[in-house]
Amino acid sequence: MELLGFERPDGSYGFRNHIAILSSVGCANDVSLRLGRMYPNVLVLTHRQGCGQLGADKEQSARTLAGLGKNPNLAAVLVVGMGCESITAKYLAEEISRTKKMVEPLVVLEEGGLMPALAKGAKFLHQMLDAVSPMRRIPCGLKELTLGIKCGLTDTTSGIASNPATGMAADKIVDAGGTVIFGETPEVIGAEHILAKRAANREVAEKLYGVVKICEERVRASGMDIRGANPAPGNIAGGITSIEEKSLGAIKKGGNRALQGVLDYGEIPRGKGLFFMDGPGRTPEALTGLSATGAQIIIFSTGGGSPAGSPISPVIKVTGNPHTAQRLQDHIDVDVSSTTRGESSLEEAGERIFQELLRVAAGRVTKAERLGYGMVSVWNVGPHM
């Protein structure tokens, strides 16, 4: 099975060919947005982190932002910083340059303020457009694909059809030598014993139990009941009663292969196969984390029909809810509701998702891409100073 991708200098393949303007810090967002208005063919990646953060939280933001820049779907990156922040544009550009892709830092205070910075940024973007726009796709194997998987706006059809069918597509990628990363730690609570049985070794199982325990302890420390936040009101309206029920359905989206590792949020895996990424279920943070791990494409299994997307990775929306498939055609790429109704098998549904994945990898524009839906939101785990 062959895919068509854009070969990058480090030997990886992108399935999109974007130039991105990446803010290193929230204070630089205005500059990134202004450049984005001047150059509408370029992605603008803004967020709220990058300064006033401590320890592990700062490291996580730096790792995630660097990971986004390294994603093979980005052919070139202009990193915009102010010059006074803790996660600097120069640091991120240096990290991203390990992939040997075209990357430039733009530091507003060093350039002498906003107007000179915009002029310098414009010059870089012209150079990038000249270099990137003539690039063409070439054949590559399925082993070059890192597939991210997320579920959202879950209802009871997710556990019946869209999650297990997505898992079958995931198995095909792993079997072909590719990489699959799924996550959402709160949605393992109550199902960790099932997932841990598939861990490749004891260390992986222990790390999985560890991240789930930390997640549940955070809830307990807050003195609150997880219910209301997760399952969210939309999940409860869709028939999901408890976090355990949601989790037991949610873990099916990762398929049935051995779990090779548990990644930190936004961590790029070493090696191929199936990985779990620690992180929240909340959609913008979950999708951002998956894009930062290097996922070039993300499958999003949904009951209620979220429009969610990622600016970097095309997101394929799959639903097993027949009402959602009918009502929200603008959001849904693959309808597997016939499997919910018992009229087609999970294997057939998995094959339909896999075929859509191949089409999207070859350039078919997903519903979330058509709608221009999606933003960067980095999972923040510490106080802002």
Add this chain to the structure above:
Amino acid sequence: MRKAIVMDNKDNVATLLTDVEEGDVIHDIPGKAGGVQIQQKIPFGHKIAIRKIGRGEAVVKYGEVIGKASEEIAEGRHVHVHNVESVRGRG
């Protein structure tokens, strides 16, 4: 088209694949030759008890515990947040 699905033979709940009204009979329940008679109006995607679940008894779906019944739930009644308590993620 099936009207409900039981995910595992250990389960004491089924997930509805259609809206139901009181008095409807659901026939897609393994081991229930006469079906399960619905006791109240319940929407698509929600769960019904396919046998009596005692107060404090585990509610089982996918063959796994998804919570404990906070009151007795009669066969054919709605099983949801009003009568099931999660046992995880509680402060």
